[in-house]
Each structure stands twice: as structure tokens, then as C-alpha cells.
Amino acid sequence: MSASQSHVNRNFPSRSISQITNEIEEITDEELVKQVNDLKHQIKVLTLENEVFERTMSRLDPTLLHGIQQALEYATRLNSNSSLNVGSFVRSQTSRLFFESLTSPSRMFASPSKISTKRAESSARVGGTVMFGTGPKINVLERSEIVSAEMEILMANLELMRKKAAKQHALLKAQLEELELRVEHIQNFREEFYKEVVIEGWDKIAQRIPAEIWVRYMNEWVKITDRKIGKFRLRTSTLNTQYSKLKGQIKIKAELSEHLRPVDFEKIKIENNECLSIIDKKLQQLAELKKMTGDANLTLSIHKKALMEQNIYLNEVISNVKRKQKQTVTLNKETEVIETQAKGLAVKLDDIKKLRNAYEVPDILDYVHVKAEIADLKLSVKLLQNRLRILQIAFSSHHRKLTKMSLES
Known part of the structure; x- marks a missing residue:
């Protein structure tokens, strides 16, 4: 609000509050809203300008900021009471005001000693006019130069902070990973110790854990740890060697990039032209090889087709051979059966011949x-x-009679 009030004082130095109030009563609501929005925008712009100026002055000469807050408060009181005598206050603060140093970018970026030597010369001229809005002005070009310089400084600081934050983040991430590995290792060691020493090493007779088991376990654990430490040391030395090697390569590349001359670029250009000519020759050779490859592929496809036909014929021959072999096996089995039957029939024939030779025809x-x-x-x-049939009939009749008689009696 102090910046907005000083801005209003500069725009309306000789107008009274009653005149401004009358003008506000005469305008419409839309114009009032527009003026309020314009004032808000101007206040925002002035606030940003004040921040940039404060940063610039605090960077160049922090002593220039002494008395600024008192001047702004006095300007606020001056807005409410225009009849107040400000001569004594201005004369007491002229040695600390900064407007002369902001009249040009060359003075803005000058050394503090030069600024302090010119401050006394400009104090008399600034003292009587700055509080009424008629002091030194800074044009748009000078403001843009100041803002550009401050933005470059802010971007550089931001980039440095980003790099620092990235390094800190990487360091913290590495520390977290190391802590996670340590926690995992401790947890595994605890589980293994509890399993092998507390549970398996418990002596039921003595109702305690023997010291030999604990000592043996610790000795084995120390040996395993020593082996792991040796591996880690070897890995660390390897990584350090690689790091030093890469660092040396980066340094050599940086030195080469610093010592480059136009002749080197011409040399690289000539080498590139030679490489391009070699590439053209290789491309021509590649085209010829592609043509030869196409012919060879065509011949290969023809031979593949013929080979497929031969394979089909060969498969048919193999299938016929297998079928004939199966038939041969079947015929061999049938031959064996027939030979067995023939032998049996031959034996029977011999028997019949013997019987015929020995048979004599009766009379x-x-x-x-x-x-x-x-x-x-x-x-x-x-x-x-x-x-027999007659006897059976008689027996059956007698049997019926006997049965009837037995029933009647």
C-alpha cells in the first residue's frame, strides 16, 4: 500500500481530497470498477518494481535502503495532512536516498564507492522534489535492463539451488538406500542368529545355550563378513579406477574443446568429405551386393522348390519301403506258420503211409x-x-395205485 500511495501522490500532487471525492461521485459504477482495477494493476506493477529495486540496491549497496521505510511512512502521513512541513525530514534523509543511483543502468551496476561519491551531489536536488513526485525518473529501457539483470541473477541462483538440491537429493537417496540395506542385513542376521543359536543350539539337558555354539557361529559370521568386505573393497577400487579414468577422459575432452581452432574444423570437414566418398562407394558396392543377393535368392528359391519335390518323392519311397518291410515281416510270420503246418501234415502223411503199408484187407x-x-x-x-418201455409203463401204473391206496388209508 505504501507503493500505491506514493504512486497516487506522484500522479495527483496538487489536487485536494475534496476534488477527488467530487470526481468519484460524478463517475458511474463501471468507470469506478475500471479505475479500481487499474489502480490494483498499477499497485501490483509498482510492488514488483519496488521488489526489483530493493533487490538491486541490496545487492549493490545495502546502505541505500536506510531510511526508505521512514520516507514511505512520512509520505503516508503527508497524504492525510498536506500542510505538514517536510523540509526538516527531507534534509535529514537526503544523504540516504537512492533515486540518483537509479537514474541510469551504468550507475546501477557501478561500484558502491562511485555511488557514494555521487550521492552527496544529488542529495540537494532530490531533497526538495522527491516527496512531491517530481524527482528523478527511470525510463522503460532502464527498467527493462534492471529487470533483465535481476532475472539473470535469479535464474543463476535458481540453477545453483537446483544443482545443490539435486546433489543433496542424490546424497540423501544413497544414504536411505544404505540404511535400508543395513536394516535388511541386520534383520537377516537376527533371524539367522535366532534360528541357529537360540532355537537349534538350545541344550535341553543343560537348559542353556552352549558357549561353543555361539563362538562357532560368530567365527563363521566374521569369516563371511570378511569375505564380503573384501569383495566390496575390490568393487570400490574398481569403481574408483573407472571414475578416475572417466574423469581423465572428460578433462582431456574439455582441454581439446578449449584448444579447438578453425583449422581443426576444416580438418574435420575434409575428413567428413572423405568419409562421405567412402560411404558412397560402400553404398554402390552394397547395391551391387543386393543385386547379387537377389539373383542368388531367386536361384535358391528354385533349388529349394526342386529340393522340396525330391524330399516329397523320398518320403514316398521311404513310406513304401516301410510298408514293404511290414509286409515282409507279415509274410515271414505266415511262412513260419505254414512251414509248421506242413511239418505236421508231413508227419500225418507218414503215419498214413505207414498205416496203409501195414493194413491188410479182410476176407x-x-x-x-x-x-x-x-x-x-x-x-x-x-x-x-x-x-424196458413196457416195464416202465407197468411200474408207473403200480406206483399210481400205491400212491392212491396210501392216500385212502
């Missing part, structure tokens, strides 16, 4: 007598069968 009369005896025997068998 005809004997044959007739035998046939007559057979006929008599058949007749007697038939008579006996008839008699």
Missing part, C-alpha cells in the same frame, strides 16, 4: 458174418428197449 465172408452179427445185435437191442 469177404468174415465181413458178411460181422455184418450179420451186428444186425442181430441191433434187433436184440431194439427188443430190449421195447421191453
Whole structure:
């Protein structure tokens, strides 16, 4: 608000509050809102300008800021009481005001000693006019130069802070990872110790943990730790060697980049032209090789087709051979069976031949007598069968009678 009040005082130095009030009563609401928005915008701009000026003065000569706050407070009181005599206050503060140092960018970026030598010369001229808005002015070009310089400084500081924050973040991240590894290692060691020493090493008879188990476990753990430390040392030395090597390479590249001359660029240009000519030759050779490769691929496809046909014919031949082999096996089995049957039939044939050779034809009369005896025997068998049937009928009738008599009695 102090900046806005000083701005209003500079724009309206000779107008009274009653006149301003009358003008405000005459304008419409829209104009009033517009003027209020304009004033807010001007206040914002002046606030930013004041911040930039304060940063510039605090960077160049912090003593220039002495008395600024008192001057702003006095200007505020002056706005409410315009009849107040400000001569004594201005004369007491002229040696500490900064407006003369802001009249040009060359003075703004000059050394504090030069600024202090010119401060006394400008104090008399500034003292009577600065509080009424008629002091030295800073044009737009000078303001833009001041703002650009401050922005460059702020961006440089911001970049430094970003780099510092990135380094700090990387360091903290590495520390967190190290702590996580330590916690994990301690947890694993605790679980292993509890399992091997507390649980498995417990002596049920003595109701305690023997010292030998604990000592043996600690010795083994120390050996394992020593091996791991050796590995870590070797890895650290390897990383340090790689780091020093990369650092030396970066240093050499930086030195080479610093000592570059136009002749080096011409040399690189000539080498690039030679490389381009070599690349063109290689491209031509590559085109010829591609053509040869195309012809070879065509020939290869033809031979592949012929080979596929030969493979098909070969597969058919192999299948026929397998089928013939199966048929051969079947025929061999059938041959063995037939040979076995032939041997059996040959044996039977020999027996029949022997029987035929040993057989004698009987006499005809004997044959007739035998046939007559057979006929008599058949007749007697038939008579006996008839008699048996009659006896069975008689037996069944007697059995029925006997059954009937037994039932009646």
C-alpha cells in the first residue's frame, strides 16, 4: 500500500481530497470498477518494481535502503495532512536516498564507492522534489535492463539451488538406500542368529545355550563378513579406477574443446568429405551386393522348390519301403506258420503211409458174418428197449395205485 500511495501522490500532487471525492461521485459504477482495477494493476506493477529495486540496491549497496521505510511512512502521513512541513525530514534523509543511483543502468551496476561519491551531489536536488513526485525518473529501457539483470541473477541462483538440491537429493537417496540395506542385513542376521543359536543350539539337558555354539557361529559370521568386505573393497577400487579414468577422459575432452581452432574444423570437414566418398562407394558396392543377393535368392528359391519335390518323392519311397518291410515281416510270420503246418501234415502223411503199408484187407465172408452179427445185435437191442418201455409203463401204473391206496388209508 505504501507503493500505491506514493504512486497516487506522484500522479495527483496538487489536487485536494475534496476534488477527488467530487470526481468519484460524478463517475458511474463501471468507470469506478475500471479505475479500481487499474489502480490494483498499477499497485501490483509498482510492488514488483519496488521488489526489483530493493533487490538491486541490496545487492549493490545495502546502505541505500536506510531510511526508505521512514520516507514511505512520512509520505503516508503527508497524504492525510498536506500542510505538514517536510523540509526538516527531507534534509535529514537526503544523504540516504537512492533515486540518483537509479537514474541510469551504468550507475546501477557501478561500484558502491562511485555511488557514494555521487550521492552527496544529488542529495540537494532530490531533497526538495522527491516527496512531491517530481524527482528523478527511470525510463522503460532502464527498467527493462534492471529487470533483465535481476532475472539473470535469479535464474543463476535458481540453477545453483537446483544443482545443490539435486546433489543433496542424490546424497540423501544413497544414504536411505544404505540404511535400508543395513536394516535388511541386520534383520537377516537376527533371524539367522535366532534360528541357529537360540532355537537349534538350545541344550535341553543343560537348559542353556552352549558357549561353543555361539563362538562357532560368530567365527563363521566374521569369516563371511570378511569375505564380503573384501569383495566390496575390490568393487570400490574398481569403481574408483573407472571414475578416475572417466574423469581423465572428460578433462582431456574439455582441454581439446578449449584448444579447438578453425583449422581443426576444416580438418574435420575434409575428413567428413572423405568419409562421405567412402560411404558412397560402400553404398554402390552394397547395391551391387543386393543385386547379387537377389539373383542368388531367386536361384535358391528354385533349388529349394526342386529340393522340396525330391524330399516329397523320398518320403514316398521311404513310406513304401516301410510298408514293404511290414509286409515282409507279415509274410515271414505266415511262412513260419505254414512251414509248421506242413511239418505236421508231413508227419500225418507218414503215419498214413505207414498205416496203409501195414493194413491188410479182410476176407469177404468174415465181413458178411460181422455184418450179420451186428444186425442181430441191433434187433436184440431194439427188443430190449421195447421191453424196458413196457416195464416202465407197468411200474408207473403200480406206483399210481400205491400212491392212491396210501392216500385212502
